Amino acid sequence: MDHHEPSTTVLPTAGPATAGPVPAVRRRRPSRVPYALLAPSVAILLLALAYPLFWQVVTSMQQFGLAQQFGKPPTFVGLRNYVDLFTDPYLWTVVARSIAFCLVNAGVTVLVGVLVALLMKVVHTPVRIGVQVAMLLAWAMPVVASMTVWRWLFDYRHGVVNAALTALGLDFTGHSWLENPLSFFFVATVIVVWMSVPFVAFSAYAGLTQVPDEVLEAAALDGASGYKAFRWITLPMISPVLSIVLLLQIIWDLRVFAQIRLLQDAGGTPSETNLLGTYIYSLGVGSGDFGAASAVSIFVLVLTVALSWGYVRRLLRDEEDS
Secondary structure, three states: OOOOOOOOOOOOOOOOOOOOOOOOOOOOOOOOHHHHHHHHHHHHHHHHHHHHHHHHHHHHOEEOOHHHHOOOOOEEOOOHHHHHHHOOHHHHHHHHHHHHHHHHHHHHHHHHHHHHHHHHHHOOHHHHHHHHHHHHHHHHOOHHHHHHHHHHHOOOOOOHHHHHHHHOOOOOOOOOOOOOHHHHHHHHHHHHHHHHHHHHHHHHHHHHOOOOHHHHHHHHHOOOOHHHHHHHHHHHHHHHHHHHHHHHHHHHHHOOOHHHHHHHHOOOOHHHHOOHHHHHHHHHHHOOOHHHHHHHHHHHHHHHHHHHHHHHHHHHHHHHHO
16 A cells, blocks of 8 residues: 655745735715805806906006996007006005005004904903994994094084093194094094904904913913913914904905095095095096096006915915915
């Protein structure tokens, strides 16, 4: 008989040589549903903005006056309206005045709004609710109604401000706040800031409520004062909110019109107190030169983008970093 060795079966071991190919991870395609939902709104927005903007550009390149309002065809003049405006020293005076007014008002509004938000954060609930209701009423008041009150307060004959200052020993009897351009813009700044502070205060207060109390308590235990905690903890946390609010305030204050126009009607000198909004109004409605008014409007649009571009880039960069 033949003797056979017992056969042994060697099982393959898993290893790099015997391992199969690793299947590639499929990347999920982004859903198109959000884009489909946004498409109607974006289309309406483009239609509402692009069409008027297109005709504004077209009108700025035409001679478009009162005759064209009654049916006479406009005359195409190319860039002549822009050349006439940009070579006019008065336009640059108005531009410098508008930028200064805009930056001062936006800065003061954000500063006062943040201070009011900090006040609402530390006071008791009944006081906070009272402050919020008062600001909401001021914010919701129509511009014309509030301007009627402000014009009465600063009236040179029977104004409360002159009477109060005179009672304090200062001679403000018959003082006209709107006659002098410097005091005119002081009154305008008070009014614009008063109307804008509620929005900034509510926005900043919403940001303050998102700051964790545990972080502030830990900072206090480490010996940080209230100012240091605000400077190095609270302010960086609410800086995205403040950046957006400041950007909106710059845009709004650059285009301010109603307050300046109503103050001019109450006694201000338009040639010395015109901002870009009232200057466009005086060119179009006042002088009937709608071509020049459209050219200034396009210039204001470009100026607004230029002033806000730095903040927009910062917001986009912060969004990418997060």
